[in-house]
Amino acid sequence: MRRCRIKIFWLIVIISFWAVPGMSRAGYDYIDISQPFLRKIPMAVPWFKNVSSGHKTDQLSKSASDLLAETLEFTGFFKLLDRDAFLVAPQTDAAFASVNFHDWTSIGAELLVTGGVLIQDDLVEIELRLYDTFKGQLLVGKRYKGRVEDIRKIIRRFCGEVIYTLTGDRGIFNTEIAFVSTGTGNKEIYICEFDGYNPRQLTHTHNITLSPAWSSDGEWLAYTSYEKGKPDLYIKNLRENRGYVVAKKGINTTPAWFPNKFELAATLSFSDDPEIYLLTGTGKIIKRLTYNKGIDVSPTWSPDGKSLAFVSKRSGTPQIYIKDLNSGQVKRLTFQGRYNTQPSWSPRGDKVAYSGMENGHNNIFVVGIDDQGPIQLTHDEGDNESPSWSPDGNLIVFASTREGPSRIYVMTSYGTDQRRLLVLKGRQTEPKWSPRMINK
Amino acid sequence: MNQRTHPHNYLDREKEDEDRTLFWNFTASLVCHLIVFAVLIFAPGYAKGRKPSLSVIDVSIVTLPAQGETTLPEKKDAVEAGKPSVPEKKAPKISTKTTPEPVKKPPESISLNAKKKEKTSLKKKTFKTEKVVKSAIDRIEKKVDESRPDQIKQAIARLEKQVEKTGPKDLKNQQNSRGGGIPGGTGAGSKKALELIDIYRIEIAYRIQKNWAFSDQLAGGRTDLEAWVAIKVMQNGEIKDIWFDKRSGNSYFDAAAKNAIVKSNPLPQLPESYVRPYIEAGFHFTLSGISK
Numbered sequence: 001m002r003r004c005r006i007k008i009f010w011l012i013v014i015i016s017f018w019a020v021p022g023m024s025r026a027g028y029d030y031i032d033i034s035q036p037f038l039r040k041i042p043m044a045v046p047w048f049k050n051v052s053s054g055h056k057t058d059q060l061s062k063s064a065s066d067l068l069a070e071t072l073e074f075t076g077f078f079k080l081l082d083r084d085a086f087l088v089a090p091q092t093d094a095a096f097a098s099v100n101f102h103d104w105t106s107i108g109a110e111l112l113v114t115g116g117v118l119i120q121d122d123l124v125e126i127e128l129r130l131y132d133t134f135k136g137q138l139l140v141g142k143r144y145k146g147r148v149e150d151i152r153k154i155i156r157r158f159c160g161e162v163i164y165t166l167t168g169d170r171g172i173f174n175t176e177i178a179f180v181s182t183g184t185g186n187k188e189i190y191i192c193e194f195d196g197y198n199p200r201q202l203t204h205t206h207n208i209t210l211s212p213a214w215s216s217d218g219e220w221l222a223y224t225s226y227e228k229g230k231p232d233l234y235i236k237n238l239r240e241n242r243g244y245v246v247a248k249k250g251i252n253t254t255p256a257w258f259p260n261k262f263e264l265a266a267t268l269s270f271s272d273d274p275e276i277y278l279l280t281g282t283g284k285i286i287k288r289l290t291y292n293k294g295i296d297v298s299p300t301w302s303p304d305g306k307s308l309a310f311v312s313k314r315s316g317t318p319q320i321y322i323k324d325l326n327s328g329q330v331k332r333l334t335f336q337g338r339y340n341t342q343p344s345w346s347p348r349g350d351k352v353a354y355s356g357m358e359n360g361h362n363n364i365f366v367v368g369i370d371d372q373g374p375i376q377l378t379h380d381e382g383d384n385e386s387p388s389w390s391p392d393g394n395l396i397v398f399a400s401t402r403e404g405p406s407r408i409y410v411m412t413s414y415g416t417d418q419r420r421l422l423v424l425k426g427r428q429t430e431p432k433w434s435p436r437m438i439n440k
Numbered sequence: 441m442n443q444r445t446h447p448h449n450y451l452d453r454e455k456e457d458e459d460r461t462l463f464w465n466f467t468a469s470l471v472c473h474l475i476v477f478a479v480l481i482f483a484p485g486y487a488k489g490r491k492p493s494l495s496v497i498d499v500s501i502v503t504l505p506a507q508g509e510t511t512l513p514e515k516k517d518a519v520e521a522g523k524p525s526v527p528e529k530k531a532p533k534i535s536t537k538t539t540p541e542p543v544k545k546p547p548e549s550i551s552l553n554a555k556k557k558e559k560t561s562l563k564k565k566t567f568k569t570e571k572v573v574k575s576a577i578d579r580i581e582k583k584v585d586e587s588r589p590d591q592i593k594q595a596i597a598r599l600e601k602q603v604e605k606t607g608p609k610d611l612k613n614q615q616n617s618r619g620g621g622i623p624g625g626t627g628a629g630s631k632k633a634l635e636l637i638d639i640y641r642i643e644i645a646y647r648i649q650k651n652w653a654f655s656d657q658l659a660g661g662r663t664d665l666e667a668w669v670a671i672k673v674m675q676n677g678e679i680k681d682i683w684f685d686k687r688s689g690n691s692y693f694d695a696a697a698k699n700a701i702v703k704s705n706p707l708p709q710l711p712e713s714y715v716r717p718y719i720e721a722g723f724h725f726t727l728s729g730i731s732k
Binding site for chain 2: 142394
C-alpha cells in the first residue's frame with residue numbers, strides 16, 4: 001500500500017512537470033502574422049573608419065563602404081539604411097572597433113558592417129566585420145591586404161563571405177554575364193561582371209554573332225556566328241586562344257552546355273529538319289536528342305542533366321517541352337499563350353523561366369516543372385526577353401526595350417527590384433549568366 | 441519474494457530509511473530546481489551586457505600576375521599580418537557635418553540622362569514664391585485633414601472585423617482555460633474589457649508585423665516555415681518575456697520573428713480597464729501571405 005502511494009506520488013510529480021507548461025501554453029490564442037512587412041533584411045553600412053590619415057584614405061574608405069553597400073544591395077536580400085538616420089558618427093570608435101549594438105537596433109538595423117581602412121604607400125589594409133546587432137554577435141570578420149586597385153576585388157570577396165555566412169551559399173560575386181551588343185555596328189558578344197562593371201568585347205567577327213552559352217566551369221563559351229556566311233557554332237576557350245567550330249550543312253545554333261561535362265546540346269539542321277543533338281566539346285556528334293518533324297530549338301539542361309527543356313512547334317505553335325533522357329518521354333510544359341520560347345532552367349531545378357508573347361508583347365514568365373504557374377514577372381514595359389538565371393537561383397537577367405533600345409536588366413526571381421544593369425552604345429540582347437568562376 | 445515469505449522487522453526499518461532518504465533527495469532537488477528557475481525568470485538578461493569576444497581572421501589577397509606587374513611590395517611594420525588589430529594612426533577630427541564626396545560610379549554603370557536646362561518664363565521670374573509655398577502648404581494640410589478620418593475609420597473597421605473573428609474563440613478559450621492569464625478571463629469580466637483587450641492584442645500584432653523583416657530568398661525560398669512565439673506584456677507596455685512555444689527549425693526565421701518583437705518594445709500600455717498586471721499573447725508567424 002505504502003509503495004503504491006509512493007508510486008502515485010512520483011507519477012503526479014512527473015505529470016505536473018510535463019503538463020503544467022502545456023496548460024499555461026493553452027492560456028492564450030495565437031494571432032496569425034502571415035507576411036513580413038519588409039522582405040529584405042535591414043542593414044547598416046556606415047562609412048569605414050580612416051585608420052591612417054590623409055585624403056586618399058578618406059576617399060577610399062567612403063568609396064569602399066559605398067561599393068560594399070551597393071554590392072550587397074544588388075543581391076536583393078538587404079535593405080540598406082540611410083546613413084542620415086545613423087546615431088553613431090562616422091570616424092568614431094563606436095562606428096568600428098567598439099560597437100554599441102543598441103545604437104543600431106534602435107534604428108532597425110538587424111545587420112551591421114563596419115570597416116577600417118589603412119593605406120601605406122600603394123598598399124591598402126582593410127578590416128571588415130559583419131555583426132548581428134540583435135544578438136550582439138560578430139558573424140564574420142576578415143582583414144584583407146592588397147593593392148589599392150584591388151579594392152573592388154577585396155570588397156566582393158568580403159560580400160561573398162557575408163552571403164556565405166548568412167545563407168551557406170557562395171553568392172554571385174565571382175560571376176559574369178555574356179550578352180550580344182551592336183555597339184560596333186555588328187552583333188558581337190560582350191562580357192561584363194555580374195553588376196555590369198567592366199564590359200568588354202569578346203568577339204570581333206564583324207558579322208552577326210548570337211546565343212552565347214557558358215560551360216559549367218566558365219572556361220568555355222559557345223556561340224553562333226555568321227562569320228562564314230551561315231550560322232555556325234563556335235566553341236571558344238576564354239583563357240587560351242583556341243576553340244572548335246561546328247559548321248555542318250544548314251544551321252548550327254542555340255548551344256547549351258551539359259552540366260559539369262565537356263559536352264553540349266545544339267540545334268543542327270544538316271538533315272533538313274532542325275533537331276537537337278548532343279555534341280562533344282570539340283564539336284563531334286554524340287547522339288540525337290529530339291525526334292520530331294518540325295523545328296526543335298533552344299535546349300536548356302536541368303541541373304542534374306537528366307532532362308532537357310526545349311522549344312518545339314510540334315503542337316502547331318512554339319511551346320516549351322521537357323524531355324526525360326532516361327525514359328525518352330516528352331511532356332509539354334507551357335499551355336498558356338501561343339508563342340513561348342527561350343527557356344532557361346533554374347539552378348535549383350524546380351522552375352523554368354521563358355519568354356512568352358501576349359498581345360503582341362514579350363514578357364518573362366516562370367513555370368514550375370511540376371506544372372505550377374506560370375507566373376508573369378514583367379508587365380507592360382516594352383518587350384522583355386531572354387531570361388537567364390544567376391547561379392544561386394535568386395536573380396534573373398533579361399533584355400528589355402522598356403526604355404527604347406534593348407538593354408540588359410536584372411530582377412529577383414520573384415520579379416521584384418527590376419533595374420538596368422548597364423548602358424552601352426547600340427542594343428544589348430541575349431544575356432547569359434555565367435556559373436561561379438573558381439579563379440575570379 | 442523473500443520479504444513476503446520471511447518478513448523481518450529490520451527490513452521494514454531499512455525500507456523506511458530508504459523512503460526518508462528518497463524524500464530528502466527529492467526535496468533537495470526540488471529546491472535546487474526552483475532556485476535555477478527563479479534565477480532564469482528574474483534575471484534573464486544577465487548575458488546582455490557581455491561583449492562578444494571578437495576575432496578577426498587575416499586574409500592576404502593575392503593579385504593574379506598582370507602584364508609587367510611585380511609582386512606586392514615588402515611588408516612594412518605597420519601592416520604586419522600578425523598584429524592583433526589594425527594599428528590606429530592619429531584619427532582625423534570628427535566633424536558632425538560630414539559632407540561626403542559623391543562617389544564616382546564606374547563609367548559603365550547606369551547613367552541618368554543629363555538634366556536639360558529649363559527655360560524660365562517671365563511669369564515664373566515674377567511670381568511670389570512665399571505666397572505659392574503658403575498656398576501649397578494649406579492645400580496639403582487640407583488634404584491631410586480630409587484623408588485622416590477615412591484612414592482611422594478604415595483602421596477601426598479592420599480591428600472590429602478582426603475582433604469579430606477572434607472574439608468567440610477567446611470566449612471559448614476563457615471558459616476552458618484555467619488561470620493561465622487569458623485576457624479578460626478573470627479580470628473585470630465585462631464584455632467591454634474583453635473587446636478592448638482583443639483590440640489591444642490585434643494592435644500589438646499589427647505593430648509586430650510592421651517590424652517583421654524577413655527575406656524568404658535568403659532562407660532558400662522556403663515559404664513553409666512557421667513559429668509560435670509568445671510574449672508577456674506588462675501594464676506599461678513593456679515586453680517582459682519572449683519565448684518560443686514552437687520553433688520553425690530555421691534559425692534565421694526564428695531570429696527574424698524574435699527581432700520583430702524586440703523592435704516593437706515597448707508596446708502601448710494595456711487598456712486601463714484591464715485590471716491584471718500583465719497579459720500573455722501568442723503569435724503565429726507564417727509566410728502564408730507571401731506564398732499566395
